Amino acid sequence: MPTPDDTALSPASGTEPEAPPAKPSRHNTFRIASLDWARGWMLIASVSVNSLLLTPSWFGHAPWEGVNPIDVIFPVFVTLSGCGLAFAMARTVKVGPLLRRVAVLFALGLVYNAIVEWSLDVFTWRVTGVLQLYAVLVALIGLLHLVTKTWRGWAIITVLLAFVHTTILTVFATRCTAGILTKECNPSGALDSLVFGAHMYAGGIAGHDPEGIVAILGAMISASAGATLGHLMLATRRRSLATGRGPEVAIVPMLAACVSFVALAALTFLTLPILLGVELPIMKRLWTAPFALGIAAITGVVLLIGHLLLDRAHPWRPIEVASYPLLALGRNSLLVYFGSHILTSLLHHPGPSGVPLSHSIAEAIPFPGPPQLVWTILLLVFWTGLAMILHRHRIYVRP
Template sequence: MEQVQPTEKQVQVKKKKRVYSLDMLRGIIVALSVFLSTIPYGQVDYPYFRHAQWYGVTLIDIILPTFITIFGVSMAIAYQRGVKWEKILKRTVRLIVYGIIFTIIVEWTLDFQTIRLTGVLQMFALLGIVTVAITKFVQSPLKLMAIALLVSSVYGGLILYTGQSCEGGLPQPECNPSHIIDSTVFGESHLYHHGERGYDPEGLVTSLSALSNVLFGYAFGRLILTRKETGAWRELLGIGALLIALSLAWDQFLPYNKRLWTPAFALLAAGFAASMLSILYLIFDKRKTDAKETALKPVVWFLEAYGRNSFLIYFGKFMLGSVLIHLSVTHDGIEKSLSRVINEWVATFTPHPQLAYGLLNLIFWTIVAFVCHKKKWYLKV
C-alpha cells in the first residue's frame, strides 16, 4: 500500500495545535502582575500601580478579572471534546486544598481559628465547576454571552438594591452584601482580613459576578474554535468594543469596583480580554506560517514561557514575597527582613528602588519561566 505523505499545509496545521493568542495574553497578564504586585510601598507612591481603595479602577485591578476571563477561554479549548466529571471533581478539590496552603504561606499563619477560607484558587475551583455544569447544556457563544450578561445584570441589581440604605446610596466597605452573606457562610473571622472583614473580594458574592467573566471567556474560546477558517478576530474585536461600552454605561449607575466586582468592572475586564485576544489572534494565529518560524519567535517564546506556567508564576510570586517579608537576617547589627535588605541594597545604585525591586522580581521569574519552558516543566492543577 502506498504511504501518503502529509502536505506542507497539513504539517503546519499539525504544528499549530496551540492557540498562541491565548498563551500570549496569559503571558502578558502574568508578567505584568509579577512586576506591579511586587513593587513595595515606600517613600514614593505609585497610585496607578496600586489597587483602587474602593471605587475606581487602576491597571493592576484589571489583572485578576482578565486572568479569570482567560480561564474561561482555556476551558472552552481544553473541553472541546467533552469533560470527565471525575477529573473535574479531583481538580476542584486540589484547587481548594492548594488555596488553603497558599493562604497559610502568604498570611504566614497556622491559626485555623482565623485563617481565611476564601481566596483566588478557591474562586477558580467554584467558577470552574459551575461553568462546566452550565456549558454541559449550552455551547453556543451567543447564548453563553447572553447568560453572562444576565448574571452580571442580576448581580448589579442586587448590589444597587442593597446599596440604597448605604451612605450615598451606593455600597460601602461596611455596607454591602458580602459583609452579610460571606460572613454568615464562612464566619467573620475567616474572611478577607485587609478589608477589616467588611467585604471579601473573592467570596461567594463576588464569585457570582466573576462567573460572568468565565462565561464570556468560554464564549470567546468557542468563537476561536468555530471560526478556524475565517478567524475570530473580527468578532472578538466587535464584542470587546461593545462590552467596554456597556461597562461605561454601568459605571454611571454603579462605578467600577474591584472589591465588589461590580458589573462595570466585570464587563470592562471581559471587553479588554476580548480586544486583546483579537489583536493577538491577528498577529500570532491568523498567519500562513507558524509564528515560531518568523521574526516573532523571541516574543512568542518569552510570552509562552510565562503563559504556559501562569499558575506557578502568578501564585508563586505571592508566596516568595511572603517568605522574603517574614524571614529575617541580622544586617549591620539590626534584624531586618530579607525584603528590606534587598530593597536597601537596590537603593544604593538607583533613585527608584521600589521600581527596581519589582524589576528584580520580574527578572527572577523570567529566569524561572525560561528554565521551565526549556525543560517543558509546566505546573498543571
C-alpha cells in the same frame, strides 16, 4: 504537580487542544498561541507589581469603589482563565477530574492563605481567597460547559450573569443611605459574614469580602466573558481552516464581542441603577458588572492582537522568537502567578534585622541603578527563566 505536556488542556494549565481541522493538512495543526501570549503579558505585569518594595496608595488596591492599577491584574487572569477553559472543554467535560482539580485548588488556597497571612492557626484561617475563588470558577465554568459549548450560549450566560449581579447590588443599595453601597451597607457584608463569619476577609472587620460569594458572582462575569471569547476564537479558527484564510477572519467577530461587552457594561451601569435611584460603583471589591465587562473588552483586544501575530501557519520569525518568553510564562501561568505571590509574601517578612528580606536583598545587589528597578528585573528574570526551562522540557504545573 509537574507533569509532561500532552494534547489535552486542563483548567489550570496553559495548554490547549488543536482546533478541529477542516481537512488533513500539515498546516492546520499549529497551536492557538495567543492565549499564552496574553497570559505572558499579564504575568509580567503581575510579577512587576509583586516586586514593589513600597506600593503607592494610588497604585494599590482601591479601599472601596474605584479602580486602581493593581485591581486590574487578577480580573485579567480570570478572563483569560475563562478563555482557556473554553479551549479545554470545547469537546468534552470530564466531571470527575474537574472536581478533583477543584478540590486540590481549594486546599492549596488554604495553604496559600496560611503562608500569606503567616499564620498556622487553623481557627483563624481565611476560608475565602484568590485560589478558592479560582477553584469555584473552574468548577462553575466546567459544569456550565455541560449546558453549552458555543460562543452564543456563553454570550447569553454572560448577559444573564451581568444583570443578575447588577440586580442584587442595586436592590440591596435601595436599603442603604442615599442609595449608595458602602463598607457598612453591602450584600457581601451581610451574606459572606453569615456564611464564613470570622473566616472571611480581614476577619469580617472590613465589612466585605473581595473573594467571597458576592465577588465570585461578579468574577463569573469575567470568566464567562472569557469563555465567550475562547469559543468565538475556536469558531473563527475553524472557519479560517475551512477557507484557507488566516487569523484575519477573527478581526470583525472579536472586535464586535469587545464592543458588545462595553455596551453591556453601559447598560448595567445606567439602566437598573437609574430606575431604582441608586448608584452602582465601578469597583473590584464587589466585582461589579461594568468593571468585569470593561476588563473583558480590553483583554479581548489583547487576545486579538496576539491571534493576528502568532496564530498562523508561518508566523513572522522575529515575532515568534521575541514571543517565546511570553509563551513560556503563559504555559505555566498558574505556577508563576501564585508562586510569585507566595515568594513575595515570604520575602516581605522582616529578617533578623527587622528589615524585610526583599529590601535587604535589593539593596545588597551589586548592580547600578535604583534598588527597586534592580529588584524588579531580578524577579522578572527569575520567573521568566524558570518558565522557559520548564517549557523547554515540556513540564507544566497543574493541580
